[in-house]
């Protein structure tokens with residue numbers, strides 16, 4: 001019997017795909033930093049039983065309705081806003097993701113971004129690189145304290161809770177807003193639930209880790225930035241589309257908030273001419289929340305196991321639309 005066919009949309013380390021090679025014929029787009037062209041992907045899904053894909057590939061209705069054999073799409077990410085899950089579910093296609101394995105790594109980066117922004121670390125490094133450090137002054141590159149301040153976390157899922165855990169080490173007061181109450185976070189981390197409005201008004205650091213949904217799209221708009229303290233620092237490590245970037249630019253250049261640390265943008269990848277990138281009070285980084293070598297390997301292994309399990313008729317470890325399995 002022919003083995004099922006799996007297409008991988010980006011070059012991943014071969015050693016992370018061992019179990020997949022045992023059960024499937026595998027072909028992989030050979031470039032690491034260049035997405036597979038849409039035409040090639042449309043061609044591949046005509047025969048694929050499984051696709052291992054990335055956030056940069058749109059797995060939309062057109063693609064899913066031209067995939068007669070497709071049984072599983074495994075996203076190399078915890079988020080899955082690049083996939084039309086409703087259409088996939090109607091067609092009985094399993095959608096898998098990579099939760100848990102990236103939570104601590106993404107929380108480390110989020111906290112690092114917060115610290116870099118508050119303490120002007122990137123601006124300070126550039127100051128030396130540009131040969132500007134000629135003298136010392138009491139307020140040279142003076143930033144803002146982190147310890148004992150109030151952090152407000154929007155999206156208290158696994159990553160949000162891992163950020164909150166780090167905030168306890170800085171003895172911060174922790175506020176959170178989430179679709180549902182997280183009693184464990186309240187008990188174990190001393191986090192306090194509050195409304196979105198209350199959170200943005202009271203927090204010194206506003207950290208967005210909420211998934212992109214119809215409810216969160218454009219959540220951080222002109223009104224929201226106006227409600228924040230003028231000393232507030234905004235950190236976004238979820239999705240660019242939760243922010244109205246024009247409103248953020250206005251807030252940062254008109255003293256409505258103090259600074260922003262951004263790992264994600266509305267239209268990625270962005271160029272050096274993006275209006276937010278060269279503001280002195282912005283630290284911008286290229287969507288690297290989960291990008292540690294260790295975690296990227298484990299993500300690839302999990303995505304690969306997710307496909308293997310679905311193809312073998314077993315329950316995958318992480319599935320978004322479990323109803324397709326019944």
Ligand code: 8YV
Nearest residue numbers: 054055076077078079289290
């Ligand atoms: C992705 C992410 O893994 O997991 C997510 O949802 O945003 C990132 O960690 C990365 O962009 C690769 O797709």
